[in-house]
Amino acid sequence: MDRDEESYYGKHGEPRKFDPKFRGPIHNRRCTDIICCVIFIVVILGYIALGVVAWVHGDPRKVIYPTDSYGQFCGQRNTLNENKTILFYFNILKCASPAVLINLQCPTTQLCVSKCPDRFATYIDVQASYRYRPDQWNYFRQFCKPGFNNPRKSVAQVLRDEDCPSMIIPSRPFLKRCFPDFSTKNGVLTVANQTTFKDGRGKTRNVTDLREAANGINNVLDARSVGMKIFEDYAISWYWILIGLFIAMMLSLLFLVLLRFTAGVLFWIFIFGVIGIIGYGIWHCYWEYDHLKGIPGSDLTVYDIGFQTDFKVYLQLRQTWLAFMIILCGVEVIIILMLIFLRNRIRIAIALLKEGSRAIGYIMSTLFYPIVTFLLIAICISYWAVTAVFLATSGEPVYKVMANQTLCKYANLTCDPETFNTTNVTKLCPGAQCTFAFYGGESLYHKYIFIFQLANAFVFLWLVNFAIALGQCTLAGAFASYYWAYRKPADIPLWPLFSSFGRAIRYHTGSLAFGALILAIVQLIRVILEYLDHKLKGTQNSFTRFLLCCLKCCFWCLEKFLKFINRNAYIMIAIYGKNFCTSAKEAFFLLMRNVVRVAVLDKVTDFLLFLGKILVAGGVGVLAFFFFTQRIPGFAQEVPMLNYYWVPLLTVIIGSYLVAHGFFSVYAMCVDTLFLCFCEDLERNDGSTAKPYFMSASLHRILGKKKLSPKKA
Secondary structure, three states, rough: HHHHHOEEEOOOOOEEEOOOOOOOOOOOOOOOOOOHHHHHHHHHHHHHHHHHHHHOOOHHHHHHHOOOOOOOOOOOOOOOOOOOOOEOOOOOHHHHHHHHHHOOOOOEEEEEEOOOOOEEEEEHHHOOOOOOOOOHHHHHHHHHOOOOOOOOOHHHHHHHOOOOEEOOEEEEOOOOOOEEEEEEEEEEEEEEEOOOEEEOOEEEHHHHHHOOOOOOOHHHHHHHHHHHHHHHHHHHHHHHHHHHHHHHHHHHHHHHHHHHHHHHHHHHHHHHHHHHHHHHHHHHHHHHHHOOOOOOOOOOHHHHHHOOOHHHHHHHHHHHHHHHHHHHHHHHHHHHHHHHHHHHHHHHHHHHHHHHHHHHHHHHHHHHHHHHHHHHHHHHHHHHHHHHHHHHOOOOOEEEOOOOOOOOOOOOOOOOOOOOHOOOOHHHHHOEEEEEEEOOOOOOOHEEEHHHHHHHHHHHHHHHHHHHHHHHHHHHHHHHHHOOOOOOOOOOOOHHHHHHHHHHHHHHHHHHHHHHHHHHHHHHHHHHHHHHHHOOOOOOHHHHHHHHHHHHHHHHHHHHHHHHHHHHHHHHHHHOOOOOHHHHHHHHHHHOOOHHHHHHHHHHHHHHHHHHHHHHHHHHHHHHHHHHHOOOOOOOOOOOOOOOHHHHHHHHHHHHHHHHHHHHHHHHHHHHHHHHHHHHHHHOOOOOOOOOOOHHHHHHHHOOOOOOOOOOO
């Protein structure tokens, strides 16, 4: 084994002796976690096979096109329904809710039509007048079964066989289905300005009877109108949105560059600002406490007045303000003591932040690596979504007996539409029909669709976590090359980012897959727990809800911990080229030996990066607000006419935050990598000529141990 690849720690945990040949990320590497790499490749091949099988059996048209009672798609090209793109329900009153209409099957005949009805009419009236008003019959029969043209057939037989609907009502298409054209007039629900209609069976009914069958349709239709307006706003403002995102990118870059000079200033301004605010709070509490002196009732205790719904009552007590003052004094003392005892570690954290900005300045290509991660994740999401849709539409059409009589023993049994008329079902259950019910199947493949969907979700999580791990390991290798360069930037290797990416793919695919696998298992368990929690929301079993809540909390904490361990393990993998478990163990113990530094650096970094995200998103958001509201002189004529100015405004704000997050995630990875390298540097070396530090001069000055050894030219 190469000397650089020997374990850094001995059997008893002692640091390994100084290696004068060590110059950062090791290039003499061997493949790690080979078994996991092989399994990962096999799983990917199986995932591709699953996608192919789903593609063969699935049919997304079942999602795109509505299906009539015969299992035929409405609007499908090269079929009889090519020009009939809308689904019409014979008796929408039988449909309980829009959810039944959209997701399940409504217990009434469904027909593909070219347009929805635009008038009230009943079959009884149309049949009675077809001889002298043939135009009414010709209009009505387009909503009857194809080929039916026998107005002489008795009304009872027509309604029994469901050749035609008993009535039609003014409707409009929504989700390619005909829904009643509801409107509100003076607070009264109407359809085509009418509050009553004939149901075609001799009864006059109120429009409100349709409410349950189309509950909430008005709101949904209004949402559809809003959606169209939003789409129009995007269509005419996309150019300015891209300009806003470009400005956000430039501001993010500028902020990262300025951190080299302003990290300390920003942090100390915030700290002293907090101290000042708490100090003012202490003074205000004392002022209120002194001001209430002598006022009747102010000397009562909280225990004396008990619980009060009006919390203002407590503010009239001196005891309340005394408690506030004591709490704030405690917080103030804690903050000041922390600053006194942790000042050196805070200075180290700030110096590492500045060093991170300097490292990114030398390896600018790292700022654009998140685009690679984004593309990989986008591919994973697309493949998962397409596979899920094909799996969900893999069933064959299943037909069931639909009978008007509730006592028909054949109701809801499966049937074959081609042989249905030759059976005795129609004799025993007059009016029964063999209609399309849903998509399913009895084959082995169809029985395990749910298992395949779980496998699809699991492999998707695995691949997404692998893409993130690959990005973290690649960036860590590049930034480690910077830290362990003895003379910066002269000793930084050529193309450090591409070299690191190549090492990660060639040698450590198995290790990255191993870490991603552990995280994916925990995430899948969390998904299952969320699903169970959703299903059991209506249960009255408080113990079950409590147990689920505890499990969700535990696995959330476990996921956060694993992400932290994985992130640092990938850094160690990028530096030393060891397997995942060894790297995770060494990273964990290294961090535990520097736990206070870890906590300080983590909080300082989180604060500054969060501040940067808010500044970028807020600054661009304010600029976008003034622009889209035509408040910037000279640009008022350039602003497009929008339905809702908040559409591009919110898009710019959210997009700016995501752009800043992408850039700052690189910076956070840089700081974490430099910190681990810094801890390694302290344990390996002592600053002497024989064992010189690799850290920057500013970090060395903060430590103040020995003179930094002169670096040879």
